[in-house]
Amino acid sequence: MNYLYLLQLAAPETIITVTMLVVLGVDLTVLRDKSIATRFTVGGWIAIFGCAVAAAMLWGRIQGGHALATAYRLDPFNGFLIIDPVTDFAKIALLVLTAFTVLISTSGKFTNHVGEYLSLLLLGTIGLLFLVSAGDLLMVWVPLEFTSLSLYILAAFNKHNERASEAALKYFLFGGMSAAFLLFGFSLLYGISGSTNLAEIARVMQGRGLDPLLIVAIVTTVIGFGFKVAAVPFHLWAPDAYEGAPTPSAAFIAAGSKVASFYILAKIFTLAFAGSTGSAVWHGYVSGWMPVVAVVAALSMVLGNLTAIVQSSVKRLLAYSAIAHAGYVLLGVLAGTASSISAMMFYIITYALTVIGAFGVVTVVEEATGGDALSDFKGLSRRAPGLSLCLLVFLLSLGGIPPLAGFIGKFFLFSAVVSVGENLGLLWLVILAIAMSAVSFYYYLRVLKAAYVQDAAEGAPAIKVPGLTMFALVLLAALVVLLGCAPGLLMRFL
């Protein structure tokens, strides 16, 4: 083991670690007496700078790989740190998402522990960066929990809000339990295969039939990850956590952590359970992990979308819509082909960008009106035309309206899923997904109706949108439109 080499490969992660320390240090020393806004601005820009440097480094590595004209794949530490173009790109996406989360946090007034808040965001990001590079069960579990611990604290960050404590406690208890399930599943996998290395496990599992032990391993792993990605029936923490947490923290939970979790989830299922895929096709049921995931996906889509209809809090609505989206994304996992995985990555990255934007708009509205109920959005198109235009783009993209990224993501994802096997066997799941996506349109439209059709109370003042937040939102909205019209820009990296 050559530590210098390790440091070289893990340079982006190292940079973020250093950035995290700098942000914390600067905030605790130089900025001690400054206003919260200044501390957020300065700390935020340092964090963004760090993300940018790390992303640039990763970009350089990808471009260097292109120059060699061969796909590089480095795995010098036996699964502990796998580097290939896709993981590098996923890391860039994670860094971009973190940067946007920082940007929409900067106008926040929910805490005076600015340095701690920003450094926890970066800490969570470090975990996610390692997670996508993982090729070993241990290396999956450690970063996953590392990130989760940061997220629990981030969820509880608003000390003045009782609901935040409740939400964080709920999130923590559910998360802790899911970690236990996951660990249990992993231990069974290790017991069966004698290795923690995913490639090694895959080799042993190939051609091995289904036995009771493996079934338990599959089920506990599904439960563990089901909690992490908030899929039904393991979703109960999500609405409360989203509602109680400070909105930017909720955005981070919904965006960055989902991207990495889904990526690794797909990796584990397609590799570690390679011999027991089973089949979820219509009239062709074979037991294995695919039917389990199919059930979870179907339940998430149905329950998430139907429950979202009756929500009056926009954050809760976004939470249930996140559950529904987890269902769509799981379709990509269970299809298990290369094209479905890259479609899934496209979908989840664009979803993450969109949902950060949506939470960003909610942050601003919350600051201005004191709430996130549907009625607080009334007359938004008059009070803040630019902001509501951004909201329109984000929600329509979530609803899957072309030419926005959410639509083309759905098209990629569903067509990849239908392509699996013969005779369109998975079409039934896609039909369910599309039917549910038609339902989802209704509740997104309800929010837009409040913003565009209903009028604000008499004399409601215009909402002043903080410059940095507006900058971030416009950028995000532009990205959502751009990736919808020219998805090739992103798709060629996945």
Next chain:
Amino acid sequence: MLAWTIYISFIGVLVLMLLPRDNARAARIVALLTAVASCVVAFVGAIQQANPGEVTTIVNVPWIPGIGANYYLAADGISLVLVILTGLAAVAGILFSWNIEKRTKEFFAFYLALIGGVYGVFLSFDVLLLFVFYELTIIPKYFLIARWGSTRKEYGAMKLALYSFVGSHLVLIGLIATWVVAKGQLGHASLNLIELSKVSFPIVFQHWMFPLVFIGFAILAGMWPFHTWAPTGHVAAPTAGSMLLAGVVMKLGAYGCLRVAMLLFPEGMREWQWAVAALAVIGIVYGAGVALVQRDFKFVIGYSSVSHMGFVLLGLATLNTIGLDGAVLQMFSHGIIAGLLFAVVGRMVYDRTHTRDFNDLETMQIGKLLPFAGITFVIAGVASMGLPGFSGFVAELQVLMGAWAVFPKMTILAGMGIVVGVAYTLRAMQKAFYSDAPEKISDGHDHPLEPITFPEKAGAVMLIGASLVVGLFPGLLMNWIEPCFKSPMFHRLLAGGAL
């Protein structure tokens, strides 16, 4: 050239968004200029097209290579007819919304976005692109109605949006399944409509996919029993909204049925031909019957739209050249005439009297107070009844001739629909304009009705003119439509069912 109809419309949207908030006059003028410009482009582009029987490519560049999607705009005669209809309807709609004072610039921005999407649908020969434009029209429709509409506007708008969205999602399912199967057969991913129309999809697949995609589109064409959005939506919409809904949006649905569902799945169409025809005839008779007993003036026109769109669907169901010719011509004709009827009801009458209830209108003697409105309605009414000399006559006659060859009994029923059509039109005419009921005793608060303005007159003359010209010289459009159905593209669809 024709592609600029789309671009001009969206440029208009951008310009409107940049205008100052309270300058209603500037917004109107920008909107009118945009619509006129795109209308002129549509006419010039259509006339320039040398061979309307063939699909003439406007632009074809790769868009999303991974899934075989191209940015492929093209036009054949059918597209040309509908593009011109869109141009005319767009201009007329703006002329009849000259009195919108509330948030004028947003109104016209949504309006032009809708128009741009409609042009896009009619010119797309890539299925995904067509679908993108198709869905693009849903959102502006919703806001136009919910924000600027009247009676139960939020309900009507949401109903329309949900119906459209459900319909387009049925289409999306079909689209994805088709893409996958076609990829297997062609060996490469393709969404090119012409290429897909040459693929022989398995018979069973066609039998399942055809109803899915056809119904998905037909919801928007107002096919019974999926028509219920149409009356409520039309009634709730502002005048320009109902003009566009009836004038062009319902045509999107019919166009999708023809261009996508029928062209891709000819065997499926033959399997379900009788069902399409039956639903069409039920729509004709039911729409006309319900229109006969309405008290709300706008509901009469709303249901008459369902009835007239039934003729389009019946024409499609004939699967012979004359019936299909009639269907396309009827799309044009109904677009013009229904637009005019809605303009009279919504703009000329309702905006002035603030009522559409026949019982109230009967006491107002509008025929005397607003002679122009009365005469316009009479002309539009007789055009709608199918009087020779107007476009509706040529269109419906061809549909019935085509249908007679295939479904004689149903054709007789459809013919009865026309008779009922005469009845409800005359009833509406009499009640709203020329009632001899005693005049309401003035309570001293009445204001004289505002006289018909110049933009209204201009719009009415334009639409009447269009209907007359096509009625007297149907060859103008038939020269574009007829060769299309003789082109190789439609061979497969017409070959088996040629009677």
